[in-house]
Structure formats: C-alpha cells, structure tokens
Amino acid sequence: QKEVEQDPGPLSVPEGAIVSLNCTYSNSAFQYFMWYRQYSRKGPELLMYTYSSGNKEDGRFTAQVDKSSKYISLFIRDSQPSDSATYLCAMSGNQGAQKLVFGQGTRLTINP
Amino acid sequence: DSGVTQTPKHLITATGQRVTLRCSPRSGDLSVYWYQQSLDQGLQFLIQYYNGEERAKGNILERFSAQQFPDLHSELNLSSLELGDSALYFCASSVSSGSIISGELFFGEGSRLTVL
Numbered sequence: 055q056k057e058v059e060q061d062p063g064p065l066s067v068p069e070g071a072i073v074s075l076n077c078t079y080s081n082s083a084f085q086y087f088m089w090y091r092q093y094s095r096k097g098p099e100l101l102m103y104t105y106s107s108g109n110k111e112d113g114r115f116t117a118q119v120d121k122s123s124k125y126i127s128l129f130i131r132d133s134q135p136s137d138s139a140t141y142l143c144a145m146s147g148n149q150g151a152q153k154l155v156f157g158q159g160t161r162l163t164i165n166p
Numbered sequence: 167d168s169g170v171t172q173t174p175k176h177l178i179t180a181t182g183q184r185v186t187l188r189c190s191p192r193s194g195d196l197s198v199y200w201y202q203q204s205l206d207q208g209l210q211f212l213i214q215y216y217n218g219e220e221r222a223k224g225n226i227l228e229r230f231s232a233q234q235f236p237d238l239h240s241e242l243n244l245s246s247l248e249l250g251d252s253a254l255y256f257c258a259s260s261v262s263s264g265s266i267i268s269g270e271l272f273f274g275e276g277s278r279l280t281v282l
Contacts, residue, residue: 060208088270095275096275097170097273097274097275098209098256098271098273099168099273100271103270142208142209156209156210157208158207158208
C-alpha cells in the first residue's frame with residue numbers, strides 16, 4: 055500500500071463547477087501538506103501549503119486537512135479552463151522538503 | 167518560469183547505455199533534488215544535495231548516481247539503462263536544506279528519457 059493515495063482520474067467538469075480533489079495517507083507523522091499543480095509538459099508548481107489540520111483559503115482555492123481521518127482535500131470554486139492540469143498532493147513529516155511524498159496526481163479538465 | 171534549468175529536454179537511448187542529465191538551480195538556491203515521474207509510480211524522490219553534499223536519499227537505484235558541483239549545478243547519471251528507466255526526470259531546488267516553511271520546491275521542466 056502506498057503512503058499517499060490519490061485517484062488519478064481523469065476528472066472532467068464544466069466551467070464554473072466546484073471541483074473537489076482528495077488524497078488519503080497512512081503515515082501519521084505527516085505534518086506538512088501541499089498541493090502542486092502541473093501543467094502539461096511542465097514541472098509541478100506549489101499551489102497551496104498547510105501545516106497540520108485545518109483549512110486554508112487562497113482566492114478560488116481552499117485546502118483542507120483532517121489529520122484524524124488522514125484525509126486532505128483541495129476545492130476549486132468557479133473552475134476555469136486554465137485550471138486544467140494535473141494536481142498532486144504532497145506531504146512530509148519533520149524532515150520537511152527532504153522527504154516529500156507525492157500522490158500520483160489527478161488529471162483535471164475544465165470544459166468551456 | 168521557475169528559474170530551474172534542465173538539459174536535455176528529451177533523450178532517446180538504448181538499453182545498457184549511460185546518460186547524464188543536468189540541472190541548474192535557481193540563483194541563490196543551495197539545495198537540489200532529483201525526482202523521477204512515471205505513469206505507474208507517480209513522482210518519486212531520488213536524491214537531494216545541499217551545497218555540494220549529499221543530504222538525503224530516496225528510492226534511487228544503485229545504477230544511478232548524482233553530484234552537485236561547486237557552482238551548485240547538479241548532474242544525475244543513469245547507467246546500464248533498462249526499459250523501465252524510461253520516465254520524466256525532474257530537478258527541483260530550494261533555498262534551505264530541509265525546511266518546507268522557508269523553502270518550497272521549484273521544479274524544472276524535466277528531462278524525458280526514453281530507453282528503447
């Protein structure tokens with residue numbers, strides 16, 4: 055079993071829809087939770103970062119962490135075609151960026 | 167543009183061969199990470215260097231090696247290549263060694279390796 059599980063999709067939704075992306079994990083030592091966005095033929099780029107449990111909002115994006123359930127989510131409101139990309143969750147314990155563990159990524163397409 | 171430069175962008179080679187992938191980190195970043203991305207395994211951490219010294223190792227095969235030079239650029243050497251080594255290889259850099267808070271990872275655009 056992988057430490058981080060993420061449904062690879064693909065996920066296709068109409069423009070303006072609310073998108074929910076999720077990851078589950080097994081390692082209770084994880085404390086730092088991130089979402090990276092990867093456009094086709096590009097490297098991943100950090101989208102959201104959360105420490106421990108709770109919510110974080112940045113514009114149309116909201117990241118949620120539920121450590122008791124070992125479950126993290128990314129919500130995209132008013133989705134746009136430019137949001138079409140692969141979204142990877144990533145997480146780490148005290149060792150920080152040295153030991154980032156990524157999910158497999160969910161491929162998302164927003165249809166105009 | 168992340169500021170991380172990787173060459174070559176594409177590479178096609180045969181089984182048993184050896185290749186070298188090169189990475190120039192963002193200006194000022196001391197830490198370089200190498201990742202392998204394949205369809206079935208996702209993004210896998212290979213190895214990290216900080217200011218010329220190896221700092222952390224992940225799922226890196228013995229056939230693979232890396233180094234970071236005094237000018238902070240890094241090279242990933244892949245030898246005795248197998249079909250299963252075909253993947254995207256990403257380099258990422260950050261300012262600090264282990265802290266996520268002070269140093270997010272900045273990824274290059276990757277080197278796509280195809281082993282025939």
